[in-house]
Amino acid sequence: MDTLAIKASGIVKYFGDGQTRTVAVDHVSLEARCGEMLYIVGPSGSGKTTLLSIISGILRPSAGTVMLGGTDIWRLTPDALAEFRLHTIGFVFQDYHLFPRLTTAENVAIPLILKRRPWNDALAEALHYLDIVGLGDRAQLPPVKLSGGEQQRVAIARAIVGQPDLLVLDEPTASLDGDTGKKILTFVRDDVLTARRCILIVTHDARIFEFADRVLTMEDGRLSTHARAAP
Numbered sequence: 001m002d003t004l005a006i007k008a009s010g011i012v013k014y015f016g017d018g019q020t021r022t023v024a025v026d027h028v029s030l031e032a033r034c035g036e037m038l039y040i041v042g043p044s045g046s047g048k049t050t051l052l053s054i055i056s057g058i059l060r061p062s063a064g065t066v067m068l069g070g071t072d073i074w075r076l077t078p079d080a081l082a083e084f085r086l087h088t089i090g091f092v093f094q095d096y097h098l099f100p101r102l103t104t105a106e107n108v109a110i111p112l113i114l115k116r117r118p119w120n121d122a123l124a125e126a127l128h129y130l131d132i133v134g135l136g137d138r139a140q141l142p143p144v145k146l147s148g149g150e151q152q153r154v155a156i157a158r159a160i161v162g163q164p165d166l167l168v169l170d171e172p173t174a175s176l177d178g179d180t181g182k183k184i185l186t187f188v189r190d191d192v193l194t195a196r197r198c199i200l201i202v203t204h205d206a207r208i209f210e211f212a213d214r215v216l217t218m219e220d221g222r223l224s225t226h227a228r229a230a231p
């Protein structure tokens with residue numbers, strides 16, 4: 001990626017039509033640099049998840065452009081966009097999206113398998129990341145046997161295992177106790193964030209604000225004009 005990791009311009013997203021039309025994101029522009037950990041905070045329903053999904057190439061905007069590195073992602077074909085996401089972006093969604101029929105280790109290995117890494121290699125790497133998030137002893141269990149907080153850590157391990165240039169985390173610590181949340185964010189900040197990577201986080205969790213380089217506030221679909229520095 002270039003130095004500018006994200007350049008989103010004039011993003012608008014409507015849901016519905018006519019009288020039921022909701023403006024979820026209302027002419028938002030933002031930039032994030034490589035090496036930066038950027039937070040978006042704001043009240044429930046203010047459009048944070050919608051904006052994150054548009055920047056991550058998951059939800060097509062009604063208007064606007066998203067440049068990730070040098071790529072104008074919404075001009076890619078669906079296949080090219082899927083390939084770009086696989087190689088460039090790691091996500092943690094609010095509801096984790098773990099596959100119930102796979103073991104925890106297999107869930108974490110998925111991004112590597114999709115990138116055609118040999119099965120044993122991918123599983124060994126997955127185990128390494130499960131150890132880092134404190135779940136090495138849960139590797140062979142299906143996700144349904146894990147607590148909500150453990151599932152959240154599996155989702156984080158899966159997002160970082162492929163070493164993505166852009167890591168996008170939607171409420172990554174919502175189900176974690178304070179100590180575990182901080183431990184994981186410390187790892188993400190110190191080991192995952194490098195000069196060529198960018199991390200974008202949506203959170204309500206004031207306990208992890210200290211890790212942010214910058215905090216943007218979203219309200220009623222708009223980013224407030226002033227970015228506030230991390231407390």
Ligand SMILES: Nc1ncnc2c1ncn2[C@@H]1O[C@H](COP(=O)(O)OP(=O)(O)OP(=O)(O)O)[C@@H](O)[C@H]1O
Nearest residue numbers: 015016022023024043044045046047048049050051
């Ligand atoms: N798929 C959808 N269809 C219709 N409306 C939607 C859809 N997704 C989001 N919205 C609406 O768009 C607005 C923004 O929602 P969004 O989930 O982006 O907010 P948020 O700030 O992430 O909220 P939270 O903090 O509760 O997750 C809300 O009014 C929501 O009801």
